[in-house]
Amino acid sequence: MKVKATVLSENSVFSNLGAIAEHGWSVFLETDHGNYLFDTGQGKALLNNAKVFKKDLSSIKGIILSHHHIDHTGGLLAAVKAVEAKTVDVFAHPDLFKEGYLVRMGYKYIGVPFSRVDLESYGANFKFNTEFAEIAPNVYLTGEVPRLSDFEHGDTDIVQQTEEGYIQDQVMDDQSIIIKTEKGLFVILGCSHAGIVNILNYAVQKTGENRIHTVIGGTHLWCVSDEQKEKSIQALKELNIERLGVSHCTGFEVSMSLAQEFGQKFFYCNVGTVVKV
Template sequence: MKIRITVLCDNLVCRLAGSGEHGFSVFIETDKGNYLFDTGSGHSIVGNSLVFCKDLRTIRKIFLSHGHYDHTGGLPEVLKIRGKVSVHAHPDIFLERIAVIKEKTKEIKRFVGIPFKKSYLESLGANFIFNTKFVEVEKGISLTGQVPRKTPFEKPDPRLFTEVNGKINQDILLDDQSLILDSKKGLILILGCAHSGMINIINHVINKTKKEKIYAILGGTHLDFLTAEQLEKSIEFLKKIEVEKIGVSHCTGLKAAFRLQQEFGDRFFYGCVGGVLEV
């Protein structure tokens, strides 16, 4: 399957045209048709799709990695253009979610969940198809479903919580899932934020697909809050599985991105707005 992936939303811009935002989205072109993975925060997806000539009206399916605003905020604008379309996601994406940021003696709470009701999105044409387990959506295109958490140091982000009936609990983001594309060079793994842990996700993909050749990884790796020692363990794992292309985006963090570039050289690229991965 021929694949061309264009980054529509990211924190950074790597082309002369296009706008950045805190969010992530990629437009996927294949022999089967076009797909969208995540929709960013909502500020730039439509404008960037026009700049890079990616027709949102042609999308066959939308895949959502998890229920945070910076991956789902652009959904209404996309739906207004596309109309009725299948939206694949985990059923937990509509949980009430907050981030708690500590500043000296104060705690600042901020809503970080999907900023729209399910009924509103359905009125715009979203046909939600929920999955919790690994599923092949179409031949050569799969979603990981919930990912087992086995790597000891890949812990939930301590800043993220759910709020249900006034009760606040650590958010372990069971809805976090990634997209797998089966290319002629090997598997391409697209991450939203990798809240499940990048190593956990990769091991889960290898276990479910029974394929050990991962050609490329693209997306948010959430490596920004790991210790230096933990980051080195993640790098050693990537070296062990011999990934040929590593494209990091969004929540990876600049320090982690610089370290990955230092280690992987030409195999590394930043998945910023306008960036392209073609197989």
Template structure:
């Protein structure tokens, strides 16, 4: 398994890419190419081009959840595919994979739409759409974890936003938040978007779905910008028991949380341009 960070809040030192508050990670598992999230503005297209990554060859576009910093880059990706069709260039028709709630309208703090502004019907014009709340194996070793069971009381449910469902408006606890997990020789590699469902709940579900207790790495947003002390304490206790070989917290993970996590795990720098390979 190989992965490359295309979008993050920062770039690695002396790597001349674009950054923004968002996330996108390119993954290769054997011959399968997966794009996990698309960032906010579309800079993933330029960054991928500079890295020599052909996004037109990506078979699955997986969304961790519906928020704008993970889905609004879809516009640029769809333009890339549209231009390729018009110009007669080779491409793979993508399959979009997400939780069924990922395309619902969301609002927060007076902002009318903080969710994906593309509908499922619009995406169907550009490829296949596969919506599932259940785990879905993308390859023999790479799995979409589906809706995360929220297992730990120290990881509070998100609050403050609203989601507009066919049955009415309700508080948005981000039920669509999910992640990917890949079985490798070193253990599980878990790729998260924002971890609204709770980083420990995500890791525990990955271990359960994959039948593997060893964790080689967790990379992505941990949703720890200003967490309460009891949440950090619970997370540190959990990771001290799980003993991951490495952690790559980024995007929505604050400096204080990274320093705290470094007490119980090998926390490594993450940013646009990072390339990792696992056995």
């Protein structure tokens, strides 16, 4: 399996005239078994950057969503409309349409900005999963990742609305892509709400492949305690990752620490970054 990933949405952009950045995450994924779109950013950058980098959204076989937050689902309607076929599979957790809010921004709504009915009327064919699932040969979705580490804790500023009021959202819908290649695993993270160490350990456990070649995406380490940052970085070093390309919700401070620890194995994964395995 050979794969090529091009970042279409991320918080920063460098030396790519015409491309724009936004607080979000989206990756155009080219595999031996077709093209996929992983997340859609906030929706401000997707179509523009796909055009800039000559990525044909009409060609995608499926849209994969890491979780329900708007910085990953805001471009979903545009992506569905762009697909040439009358329908397109949208892989997601069944909690996709729950009501999520961000406390630190005054209980701002951060869920999917479209209704399921509207998305389906334009051709979205939702395929929900909670378990580890193979969506194409050697291409897997983690489903719900077991939270086993004793130092990875959720973001307490994220809540969901229920009939009983607001409760902390554990973001159980968080899932990542795992691709088995000849060189080892290629893991594409969304925001790592399940914990990046939990995710990578689960990827090894479910695939039986202990070589982690490349990891890209958001680590959600910017807002955690110093203790969690230190323990996470140490655990990542012990996993012997060949290439680590962080982005989005990692934060500059943690990115610099990872760059120091991983040296030549580290890179920042911003808009226009192309990763081949």
